[in-house]
Amino acid sequence: MKKGLLSVCVLLLSFNIFAQIKAPAPSPFAKWEQALGLTTLEVEYSRPGMKDRTIFADEGLVPFGKTWRVGANAATKITIGADAKIGGVDVAKGSYALLTVPTKDEWTFKLYPYEGQRWTSYIEKDSIALVFTAKPREHTMPIETFSIWSENVTNNSLDLVFGWENTIISVPVEVEIHETIMSNIKTVLAGPSANDYYTAATYLYNTKSDMETALEYIQKATAGDAPRFWMLRREALILAALDRKQEAISAAKRSLEAAKEAGNDDYVRMNEASIEEWKE
Secondary structure, three states: OHHHHHHHHHHHHHHHHHHOOOOOOOOOEEEEEEEEOOEEEEEEEEOOEOOOOOOEEOOOOEEOOOOEOOOOOOOEEEEEOOOEEEOOEEEOOEEEEEEEEEOOOOEEEEEEEOOOOOHHHHOOOOOOOEEEEEOEEEEEEEEEEEEEEEEOOOOOEEEEEEEEEEEEEEEEEEEOOHHHHHHHHHHHHOOOOHHHHHHHHHHHHHHOOOHHHHHHHHHHHOOOOOOOHHHHHHHHHHHHHOOOHHHHHHHHHHHHHHHHHHOOHHHHHHHHHHHHHHHO
């Protein structure tokens, strides 16, 4: 009995030892990220090697006219953090699986909304996000390991480059930044918003550090034509903390009416309670 148990333990130990053996992947995984405009472009793929094989040919490792995963192992994944143009075609921000059908004179690229690593699952799908073509060109020095990289990076564009064997393909990627930057400039130069003043006033009120400044800020937040009920509530609380009860009651009544219009019963109750308290 003991001998049998010992044999089982030795067998399990041997299995665990062999189960932990690791070796480099034949087509190692790669991941890189490139800043692009105000966002990033990220690529995840596996990198097969030539290994004395013919790659792009009618009877090559990547046959002309057949769908290829643009790498090895799992589906190649491209993530763009903003709406962009890839290959001259509009594409929404997000993650995509990339497949291609190469021929001698033109490659057809297809982007699919990314759903997982199994590249063959995309082939029959109708949910292609975009299709574009690119012309391959000959590279004078053989590229042993399949590579994807970026070139010609500018403020809002780059070339996404695919290279293997004696073939190079460049795909333009472009994002819009001018309108976004101009909008940010206008916002900043216009000065603090009502929310900015409200946040600053709330901080000063909560820390009891400078109530006069808190009042200055909150009254700038509530100075518009339709101040928010929670901002008016904050003004009432700051006025009460400064022992300006009549003004606090007036602000609370304005908050009360605005809260009723918004259907916020919690603020209605809080303002009613405060008005009764400050009347005393």
